[in-house]
Amino acid sequence: MKSIFRQVALIGKYHAAGPAAQADSTRAALEQIARFVESQGCEVAVHDETAAIAGLEGYATLDVAGIGARCDLGRVVGGDGTMLGIGRQLASHGVPLSGIIQGRLGCITDIALDQYAHLLPPMLAGEYEEDFRTLMHAHVLRDGRCVFEALAMNDVVVHRGTTSGMVEIRVEVDGHFVASQRADGLIVATPTGSSAYALSAGGPLLHPSNPGWVLVPIAPHTLSNRPIVLPDAAEVAIELVSGRDASANFDMQSLAELLHGDRIVVRRSEHKVRFLHPRGWTYFDTLRKKLHWNEGGGT
Structure with missing residues (x-):
């Protein structure tokens, strides 16, 4: 499938905190996802603060204004806090965002790290659900x-x-x-x-x-x-x-x-924040998983 997105920004946790092992894990995940997105025919740019804190090299770096001007999609790797921070900053630029979660499921970062290789290609090809959030x-x-x-x-x-x-x-x-x-x-x-x-x-x-x-x-x-x-x-x-x-x-x-x-x-x-989710996603899927509804019964 051919990507409809030309330039994709990669944004990760950019707070200098946590043990070195966690930082290494974050850098490895970012590098892996960057290579994968490139393999789908997209150009990758990395948020400058993300690159500096994670020690990610070999990619063009952009600040928020640069992402807003040049990129047509933002891939956020981290948790809901990371998504909240960048979502507010990019809302005025209209750049859509989708989240890849490290650790527990978030409410607005909903793609598990071990599922992105399966879920990203159809999304990049235009098969996604669109979701606008008020600020x-x-x-x-x-x-x-x-x-x-x-x-x-x-x-x-x-x-x-x-x-x-x-x-x-x-x-x-x-x-x-x-x-x-x-x-x-x-x-x-x-x-x-x-x-x-x-x-x-x-x-x-x-x-x-x-x-x-x-x-x-x-x-x-x-x-x-x-x-x-x-x-x-x-x-x-x-x-x-x-x-x-x-x-x-x-x-x-x-x-x-x-x-x-x-x-x-x-x-x-x-302004509103524009989120992209995998095809078939609904808000109720998130509630069931995040709030553990119907555990032990049904599908």
Whole structure:
């Protein structure tokens, strides 16, 4: 089968952490996948940070802007954290991504390392399922001035400090007062993030095609404070009223320290992340495998 993709970017774990054996394993996997993708008639470029950390040589290297300008597909080797990081950066470029997972199955990296040789050729030839994921664009406002902004594919989390008590927050939706809550924090999650921290805090699962997101309180003082699903066209504003050492986290990969009176304003981003999955993939396949549904029964 002939590939419809001309230039493929290879992106892997690019955080300099972990034992040397793990780094060697990651480099070996990247080299193996790069050679395989080349054998399918594609040119391979490696994300510059990936190449530097993994010690991968012999391939052209590109930064995120270069990948966005020159590549028509990104192959992400790693876990969901790696996919979240690069997905946010490449969303504005429209480059589709697919994930090859090392270790346990992820929710958005769904091709096992020992299956890529079987699954990649038909995908490269155009036989795939397409999946678009919403991004949130959040701003931290202090005295009416933006002091921090970030994109999030999973969630925006306002959380108390590690050694302090509850925080008190005021929540508004589209300028309308919703409630004042005392809790350990509050999660605003996309459908993608509904299977992450929000699920652990008791929130519902949202199918990725739903144009909405969910507000989930974390250990609320009043048990009647329950998760609520909102349209993703809504603007959510969270004001920190009281509480020490509070912070706002964005996909748990970027962080803003908060002061009393700070407002975190969350809106839908104009960009979406485009994922490609093997032909026949459905969201329910991921849920069954990740959440171990129907173990021991059925197929």
